[in-house]
Amino acid sequence: MISINGLSLSIAKPKIAFTKNPFLIPLFFSNPKTSSSSSSQVALRPVFSSMSYDKELAAAKKAASLSARLCQKVQKALLQSDVQSKSDKSPVTVADYGSQALVSFVLQKELPSEPFSLVAEEDSGDLRKDEGQQTLERITKLVNDTLASDESYATSTLSTEDVLRAIDSGKSDGGSRGRHWVLDPIDGTKGFLRGDQYAIALALLDEGKVVLGALACPNLPLASISSTSQHPSQGEVGCLFFANIGAGTYIQLLNSSSASKVQVTAIDNPEEASFFESYEAAHSLHDLSSLIAKKLGVKAPPVRIDSQAKYGALSRGDGAIYLRFPHKGYREKIWDHAAGCIVVTEAGGVVTDAAGNPLDFSKGRYLDLDTGIIVTNQKLMPSLLKAVRESLEEKKASSL
Numbered sequence: 268m269i270s271i272n273g274l275s276l277s278i279a280k281p282k283i284a285f286t287k288n289p290f291l292i293p294l295f296f297s298n299p300k301t302s303s304s305s306s307s308q309v310a311l312r313p314v315f316s317s318m319s320y321d322k323e324l325a326a327a328k329k330a331a332s333l334s335a336r337l338c339q340k341v342q343k344a345l346l347q348s349d350v351q352s353k354s355d356k357s358p359v360t361v362a363d364y365g366s367q368a369l370v371s372f373v374l375q376k377e378l379p380s381e382p383f384s385l386v387a388e389e390d391s392g393d394l395r396k397d398e399g400q401q402t403l404e405r406i407t408k409l410v411n412d413t414l415a416s417d418e419s420y421a422t423s424t425l426s427t428e429d430v431l432r433a434i435d436s437g438k439s440d441g442g443s444r445g446r447h448w449v450l451d452p453i454d455g456t457k458g459f460l461r462g463d464q465y466a467i468a469l470a471l472l473d474e475g476k477v478v479l480g481a482l483a484c485p486n487l488p489l490a491s492i493s494s495t496s497q498h499p500s501q502g503e504v505g506c507l508f509f510a511n512i513g514a515g516t517y518i519q520l521l522n523s524s525s526a527s528k529v530q531v532t533a534i535d536n537p538e539e540a541s542f543f544e545s546y547e548a549a550h551s552l553h554d555l556s557s558l559i560a561k562k563l564g565v566k567a568p569p570v571r572i573d574s575q576a577k578y579g580a581l582s583r584g585d586g587a588i589y590l591r592f593p594h595k596g597y598r599e600k601i602w603d604h605a606a607g608c609i610v611v612t613e614a615g616g617v618v619t620d621a622a623g624n625p626l627d628f629s630k631g632r633y634l635d636l637d638t639g640i641i642v643t644n645q646k647l648m649p650s651l652l653k654a655v656r657e658s659l660e661e662k663k664a665s666s667l
């Protein structure tokens with residue numbers, strides 16, 4: 268038995284083969300208060316060692332940072348003609364495809380000996396049509412220009428076919444076995460088009476669990492967001508949050524290598540808390556959040572920002588609570604939460620559905636969850652869950 272951070276760890280032979288991954292160290296927690304000398308009486312759960320993913324984290328940081336560079340360039344020169352339409356009518360830009368192609372290409376180049384599986388938002392269907400040709404050429408140029416700006420990729424040139432292939436390698440269904448990268452090439456497309464917050468959100472699943480995340484937020488100021496404005500104030504802008512399971516969450520400026528550890532707020536009085544929610548009322552029920560905040564005694568107005576930048580901001584204590592209640596029928600996708608979730612949990616926060624269940628990333632491309640997603644620190648979670656339960660009951664009763 269060894270002790271790390273006050274937790275006793277017993278190194279045991281796993282009874283169940285959780286993984287075929289030779290790099291995973293089979294450590295199992297046991298609770299010293301309940302464990303006896305017989306390990307068979309102790310509930311075991313697998314622990315993933317952060318050391319197993321150092322290489323992958325470095326690759327993820329590189330891919331997300333380069334992709335942020337590509338997106339910044341496009342956002343600066345954003346023209347109405349960059350906007351396309353998907354069947355769900357959400358705006359998709361050249362940068363969306365370019366970002367996905369770039370991340371896919373960089374991950375495969377950085378990790379050549381690993382099998383590659385990517386669950387990502389875009390596919391190349393529209394680009395393969397005749398009317399998509401011009402857009403495809405623009406994407407290819409954008410990807411190549413971005414690669415050329417990086418020393419290690421200066422000589423890499425992708426053809427249009429390479430770009431299509433890179434985009435389409437994101438068709439994986441993920442699941443509970445093996446490793447899968449999970450990518451939202453531009454999370455918060457609406458914020459991106461408005462010139463506001465957006466994120467490049469990349470995570471790695473191993474055996475259905477999120478084990479690392481790199482979350483690039485090109486428009487997020489390095490200084491805390493302390494007002495309701497999502498616009499950058501003065502100071503340095505462009506953050507990369509990254510987390511490796513068991514090793515905490517860090518922040519650095521994009522294009523810098525000096526990182527600092529972050530922690531969620533230690534606030535335990537809801538009256539002192541502020542909360543994040545979607546900027547877009549179509550993405551989350553603002554009236555329900557307001558009811559929950561009122562029940563909790565939160566005094567501050569909501570801080571509305573786009574994308575998983577909310578998870579990043581919460582991980583460094585800019586706000587204490589994130590409430591997300593999509594309209595009925597909306598199915599959350601894993602790429603909209605995987606990176607943000609580990610960034611918050613490794614910073615000491617808790618992410619659950621509205622019933623208090625942890626998010627399950629092992630079921631494929633969708634998260635099947637109860638009603639909504641709530642995020643806060645450990646101290647506030649019990650009162651937040653109570654306020655959520657009561658508010659949902661009230662809402663249900665009033666609609667009868």
Ligand SMILES: Nc1ncnc2c1ncn2[C@@H]1O[C@H](COP(=O)(O)O)[C@@H](O)[C@H]1OP(=O)(O)O
Nearest residue numbers: 453454455456545546549550573574593597603
């Ligand atoms: N109707 C919807 N309800 C909830 N979320 C949505 C809806 N449509 C798109 N989204 C996704 O919500 C996420 C961002 O929401 P928000 O900024 O409100 O947190 C994005 O991933 C966005 O997709 P996308 O990544 O294509 O922008």
Ligand SMILES: [Mg+2]
Nearest residue numbers: 451454455603
């Ligand atoms: Mg998204």
